[in-house]
Amino acid sequence: MMARPYWVAVALLLLAEVSGFEEGASHPGFVARITRKGLEYARRYGIATLKKELSTIHLPDFSGSTKVSWITSVSYKFYSTLEGTFTVSVDGISISVSLNLGKDQSGRPTVSVAHCSNSIGHVSIDISGHLSWILNFFHKRFENYFKNILEQKICEMIRKSTTSHLEPYLRTLPVILMIDQVAGIDYSLVGAPQVTSQVIDTPFRGEFFGRNWRSPAPFGAPPIRLPEKHDHMVYFAASEYVFNTASRVYHQAGRMNFTIRNQHIPLDSPTHLDTNSFRAIIPQLAKLYPNAELELETSPESAPFLMFTPGNVTFSPVIDLQAFTLLPTSSERKPLFQLRVTTDISATIGVRSSRIVGSVTPGSKLKLELKHSNIHYFRVELMEAILNYYARHTLYPSLNAKLKEGFPLPLPRDTYLNSLELQVHKNFLLLGANLNEAKR
Ligand SMILES: *[C@@H]1O[C@H](CO)[C@@H](O)[C@H](O)[C@H]1NC(C)=O
Ligand SMILES: *[C@@H]1O[C@H](CO)[C@@H](O)[C@H](O)[C@H]1NC(C)=O
Secondary structure, three states: OOOOOOOEEEEEEEEEOOOOOOOOOOOOOEEEEEOHHHHHHHHHHHHHHHHHHHOOOEEOOOOOOOOEEOOOEEEEEEEOOEEEEEEEEEEEEEEEEEEEEEEOOOOOEEEEEEEEEEEEEEEEEEEEEOOHHHHHOOHHHHHHHHHHHHHHHHHHHHHHHHHHHHHHHHOOOOOEEEOOOOEEEEOOEOOOOEEOOOOEEEEEOOEEEEOOOOOOOOOOOOOOOOOOOOOOOEEEEEEHHHHHHHHHHHHHOOOOOEEEEHHHOOOOOOOOOEHHHHOOOOHHHHHHOOOOEEEEEEEEOOOOOOEEEOOEEEEOOEEEEEEEEEOOOOOOEEEEEEEEEEOOEEEEEEEEOOEEEEEEEEOOOOEEEEEEEOOOOOOOHHHHHHHHHHHHHHHHHHHHHHHHHOEEOOOOOOOOEEEEEEEEEOOEEEEEEEEOOOOO
């Protein structure tokens, strides 16, 4: 015998433990927004889970019978001579649950049931067996008995399942993630999720830090103004703070320092990094250091900051270049001249496998300016071909290889995104997405 189809309506009310950003608290670097559409998805998922859980509720034995479960056919055995089965079916369960969302000391989300109530429309029992007509006398009494017990059990079960399933699931959100040997990202919550009638916004720190040292960034995250229009279930806003703390960490770790050597320049190039190539323009150089190789050391003056303007991400690094000549007889290098190199670069940001990835394309050629020279005044254009070649063939490809790895979004276990939409707003990147059926 089968259970009759039944329906469950769940009203979910979400509360934040703290409302409004705390006084003096800094802006989050990263915000995850769940829209009404996302909440509807979560509610449907919750109902499906509840239905499964409800079917495992065990009703206490009565009249010394064997254990009975509900909704499916159950066996009964009141006396050794009286055997059969009955089917319990339930119609119209409505449940109202208020959840308290918060964060703990470690920056992980917390959730607890603030309030739960439910009502059951109708319980019916279908009894069959040899002497079912005897039990049918007590029909109404059984039905009320089941109804009362179920009403008690449902909220008990919801509380239990919030503690044993929902909270552990939310706590699979990463707090600290290692990116590579140099950097990690801190995704701890900087406040409780903010609940409004339309959305839940969860504020994350969204800050890169050096794995070998950690010092507070000398700049803060800008305020993020998320658009009101919502076509997707979830939105992720990564402020320029995330990217600029990354830039700071890799800069401090020396990952933006490059040394350009003659071997990096192709054989068919008109200019090579040796003193002979410069003979016509700086005769003194070839005279002082005949047949010597040159080495160019480049490093950004400061960590380059990404600028997010509507539709565009750009940055304009200022690079110091120091040229040395290698001495054939010693390991010493003689400093020759210093240049300042500037350029505009535009970045394209995308999402792949739940990671934010990027790539850069040069927006302009490198502009060179002589800062200091130990040898002689010379025209900096000479260096332009070499540097542009190096940038195109070595620097940008290696930067792009790194950016292609990207960094992960803070997602709980088994969350898959689809229908992605990316927008660049002032100060932040906005990613809209829908959620896939969780494969759990
Ligand atoms: C990068 O190069 C600059 C200039 O030569 C230097 O001052 C800085 O210490 C270097 N950074 C690292 C981490 O090596
Ligand atoms: C964005 O980039 C495009 C192409 O380079 C340019 O035409 C446009 O003016 C830029 N928009 C802003 C707001 O900077």
